[in-house]
Amino acid sequence: MATITFNGKEYQVDENTTILQAAIELGIEIPYFCWHPKLSISGNCRMCLVEVERMPKLVIACMTKVADGMVINTMNERVITAREAVMEFLLINHPLDCPICDEAGECKLQDYAYNYSRGVSRFDETKVHKPKRVPLGPKVMFDAERCILCSRCIRFCEEVVRKPQLHFVQRGDHTTIETFPDEELDNPYSMNVIDICPVGALTSRDFRFRSRVWEMASTESVCIGCARGCNTYLWTRNNQVMRLTPRINESVNSHWMCDYGRLSTYKFVNDDLRIQEPMIKQDDKQIEVAWETALKTAAQRLKEFKPNEIEVIASPFTTNEDNYILAKFTRKITKAKMIEYIDHINEGDEDDILIRADKTPNNTGVRLLGLRENDTGTTLHEIKEAIRQKKVKCLIVMNEDLLEREEFRNILSSLELLIVHSWRHNKTTAIADIVFSAATYAEVEGTITNFEGRVQRLKPAIITKGENRALEGLSMSRWDTFGTAYDKWGRGPRRNARSGWEVFSQIANLMGEKFTYQSAEEVFNEISEKIPAFKGLSYQSIGRLGAMAKTHEKVGV
Ligand code: SF4
Ligand code: SF4
Numbered sequence: 001m002a003t004i005t006f007n008g009k010e011y012q013v014d015e016n017t018t019i020l021q022a023a024i025e026l027g028i029e030i031p032y033f034c035w036h037p038k039l040s041i042s043g044n045c046r047m048c049l050v051e052v053e054r055m056p057k058l059v060i061a062c063m064t065k066v067a068d069g070m071v072i073n074t075m076n077e078r079v080i081t082a083r084e085a086v087m088e089f090l091l092i093n094h095p096l097d098c099p100i101c102d103e104a105g106e107c108k109l110q111d112y113a114y115n116y117s118r119g120v121s122r123f124d125e126t127k128v129h130k131p132k133r134v135p136l137g138p139k140v141m142f143d144a145e146r147c148i149l150c151s152r153c154i155r156f157c158e159e160v161v162r163k164p165q166l167h168f169v170q171r172g173d174h175t176t177i178e179t180f181p182d183e184e185l186d187n188p189y190s191m192n193v194i195d196i197c198p199v200g201a202l203t204s205r206d207f208r209f210r211s212r213v214w215e216m217a218s219t220e221s222v223c224i225g226c227a228r229g230c231n232t233y234l235w236t237r238n239n240q241v242m243r244l245t246p247r248i249n250e251s252v253n254s255h256w257m258c259d260y261g262r263l264s265t266y267k268f269v270n271d272d273l274r275i276q277e278p279m280i281k282q283d284d285k286q287i288e289v290a291w292e293t294a295l296k297t298a299a300q301r302l303k304e305f306k307p308n309e310i311e312v313i314a315s316p317f318t319t320n321e322d323n324y325i326l327a328k329f330t331r332k333i334t335k336a337k338m339i340e341y342i343d344h345i346n347e348g349d350e351d352d353i354l355i356r357a358d359k360t361p362n363n364t365g366v367r368l369l370g371l372r373e374n375d376t377g378t379t380l381h382e383i384k385e386a387i388r389q390k391k392v393k394c395l396i397v398m399n400e401d402l403l404e405r406e407e408f409r410n411i412l413s414s415l416e417l418l419i420v421h422s423w424r425h426n427k428t429t430a431i432a433d434i435v436f437s438a439a440t441y442a443e444v445e446g447t448i449t450n451f452e453g454r455v456q457r458l459k460p461a462i463i464t465k466g467e468n469r470a471l472e473g474l475s476m477s478r479w480d481t482f483g484t485a486y487d488k489w490g491r492g493p494r495r496n497a498r499s500g501w502e503v504f505s506q507i508a509n510l511m512g513e514k515f516t517y518q519s520a521e522e523v524f525n526e527i528s529e530k531i532p533a534f535k536g537l538s539y540q541s542i543g544r545l546g547a548m549a550k551t552h553e554k555v556g557v
């Protein structure tokens with residue numbers, strides 16, 4: 001350990017750390033642009049200049065290691081004057097773009113201009129003009145005038161993705177960023193440069209000009225694009241998800257997320273293919289009905305079948321809570337022992353950074369709940385054969401489009417009752433007798449378990465009519481989030497969707513059982529009591545960053 005003094009106060013710090021890292025750990029503010037905890041140190045922005053006594057010149061805090069007895073000043077007059085000079089140079093050619101810049105509101109340069117600059121410009125010459133609106137690749141747009149040449153984006157491509165696609169060209173105040181000849185900024189993680197760019201030089205082609213930052217609310221969530229479960233923020237406005245950004249979790253995704261997850265897991269929440277209301281089939285036509293009607297119809301029709309005529313297919317796309325209740329419903333109500341789900345484990349590409357081949361978020365959770373370890377060892381193949389031979393006459397499916405799969409084509413039409421719980425319209429919902437509109441991961445409380453067994457929480461970022469009980473008893477800070485559920489005309493949520501645990505509990509109650517859960521948390525508490533792998537876990541212990549399930553325990557109840 002080293003004893004150092006910051007602004008007259010003594011601290012003990014790790015002797016291998018730098019002045020900047022020590023300051024961050026101690027909560028002492030030193031401004032910086034180019035330093036990033038996950039990239040090499042380049043020391044080029046000069047914003048973190050501090051005074052170290054007995055050193056003749058100011059030093060950059062990001063590159064200077066602490067030493068025992070060091071006395072550091074971060075806010076005396078000499079340091080403040082130097083910082084103002086650095087800001088003055090950075091702002092000389094910077095355009096006055098803030099009113100139209102996507103970064104405004106979350107821009108380091110804007111914040112530091114308030115906190116560390118002279119507040120006025122002495123520069124009345126013509127600014128150097130550089131290219132604006134340059135597509136660097138399919139997902140990222142570049143504005144050279146806004147760039148402060150910190151090199152974070154260059155280092156990210158080289159060091160994290162190991163695909164050097166960007167570099168500096170030109171000299172002096174004409175220096176700018178370009179892609180290498182015949183290259184684009186196009187890699188599976190390219191959009192992370194937007195997050196780490198400290199200014200609005202790199203913007204998302206998907207999100208550009210869609211919302212000001214301060215008009216959105218952000219909710220902590222988890223990406224459902226693959227089994228990694230990267231931690232994210234869901235940014236919402238008017239009950240729509242506007243964008244996703246990564247949330248730091250060193251045990252899962254560090255500071256990053258992939259472009260596929262960022263772009264593919266929010267649009268379907270908003271899109272027109274979502275099922276708006278529950279539906280039942282009447283005279284060969286599906287009609288929208290109230291929840292009560294759909295639930296009662298399901299309960300009545302299920303009574304028409306013997307237990308062994310009913311099959312259930314669960315889903316690794318949805319939460320532990322949904323799958324647990326579906327399994328309990330199956331065992332109690334239909335007495336069917338066969339609870340299967342479709343394995344998507346090897347369906348996609350994979351790398352050694354984040355991306356997993358398993359494109360479902362909860363395969364491990366469903367397996368730990370024991371859905372496959374059923375008494376009969378029934379496989380999907382056997383289910384399919386049983387339907388073909390008309391031994392199985394009723395099928396309940398949660399969030400799977402079975403008709404997308406070759407093996408199920410031509411056999412589902414022979415069922416007497418097909419019940420589907422689904423987020424969106426698809427080939428299977430099109431032929432279903434009863435369709436329950438499902439709430440998505442962005443609308444529910446719940447948990448998913450990533451490929452390593454880390455149980456992570458989902459929280460509602462937007463609301464549906466079917467889930468708006470979630471609004472009751474919320475603290476004011478949650479109201480801020482849900483305040484965005486109402487558009488500027490005061491129109492509230494339109495989709496009438498519910499979680500799987502709620503739907504199957506309600507059907508169970510209509511069939512004479514007592515499923516008394518009031519919240520997803522109550523369901524999870526029962527999971528933690530009954531399922532060995534989840535023993536001892538609670539929403540509280542899972543917290544913001546997740547907690548490990550005991551993956552070596554016996555699966556199932
Ligand atoms: S584009 Fe952004 S991240 Fe890249 S060098 Fe310029 S300011 Fe830094
Ligand atoms: S690696 Fe997987 S979990 Fe992470 S952002 Fe990409 S798709 Fe989502």
